[in-house]
Amino acid sequence: MSDMPMTDAYGTLGAMETLTIRRRLPGPADRIWAYLTDGDLRRRWLAAGAMEMRVGAPFELVWRNDDLTNPPGTRPDGFSVEHAMASTITELEPMRRLSFTWDGSGDVTFELTPAGKDVILTVTHRRLPTRGMQLSVSAGWHTHLDILADLAAGRMPSSPFWDRWQALKSEYESRTPA
Numbered sequence: 533m534s535d536m537p538m539t540d541a542y543g544t545l546g547a548m549e550t551l552t553i554r555r556r557l558p559g560p561a562d563r564i565w566a567y568l569t570d571g572d573l574r575r576r577w578l579a580a581g582a583m584e585m586r587v588g589a590p591f592e593l594v595w596r597n598d599d600l601t602n603p604p605g606t607r608p609d610g611f612s613v614e615h616a617m618a619s620t621i622t623e624l625e626p627m628r629r630l631s632f633t634w635d636g637s638g639d640v641t642f643e644l645t646p647a648g649k650d651v652i653l654t655v656t657h658r659r660l661p662t663r664g665m666q667l668s669v670s671a672g673w674h675t676h677l678d679i680l681a682d683l684a685a686g687r688m689p690s691s692p693f694w695d696r697w698q699a700l701k702s703e704y705e706s707r708t709p710a
Contacts, residue, residue: 549638549660551670555677557684559651561644565627567680568642576600577680579617589621591632597693600679605692637665653677667708671701 557564567573571582577600579593595615598604607613622639623631631641638659645652655673660666675697679689 549658549666551657551660551666551673552654553670553673553677554652554654555681556647557651557653557681559646559649561627561646561651564644564651564653564684567684568630577683578676583621585621585624585626587621587624591619591621593617593619597697600676601689601691601693603692605694605696605698607694608698611694637661637669653680663708663710667701667704670704670708671697674700674704 567577569583569585571580574580575594575596579595581591581593583589583591593616595617596613597611598607598613617635619632619634621630621632623629623641627644629641629643631639634640634657638657638661640658641654641656643654643656645654655677657669657673660669675693678691678696679693682689
């Protein structure tokens with residue numbers, strides 16, 4: 533039996549409004565680390581933005597979710613074509629751990645754990661203040677990580693981003709107590 537954490541079909545919301553979601557991705561760890569830290573690679577699955585790799589460094593994430601899949605699906609009302617957010621790196625252990633602030637809703641940590649030729653990526657998003665934000669962020673991370681898994685495996689993402697996000701938001705709503 534292995535001590536490796538299992539990957540999650542869905543993220544779980546725990547104490548202190550914390551979402552945790554895990555994905556097993558094809559390694560090596562330095563390739564997955566690049567998808568987390570290189571703005572050009574990150575923009576393909578999450579958000580663009582250059583990062584200076586040091587604790588305390590400010591950076592900006594810029595989402596253009598319509599560009600992540602072709603077609604993008606139907607963007608819900610209230611979402612713009614582009615969204616930018618200021619962040620600051622709070623923890624950095626290259627190839628292993630990256631944490632940064634998440635404007636208006638706590639902070640996010642990425643942890644990489646080797647698993648043979650694969651890597652377990654654990655995303656922890658802390659202090660999600662409202663149920664609406666919890667559902668939106670849970671569906672968002674799930675959708676973005678599905679795209680990352682496809683890219684890391686050499687596949688084009690198969691589901692339109694917004695359609696997948698909306699379906700997952702409904703699924704998280706039914707799975708998450710009010």
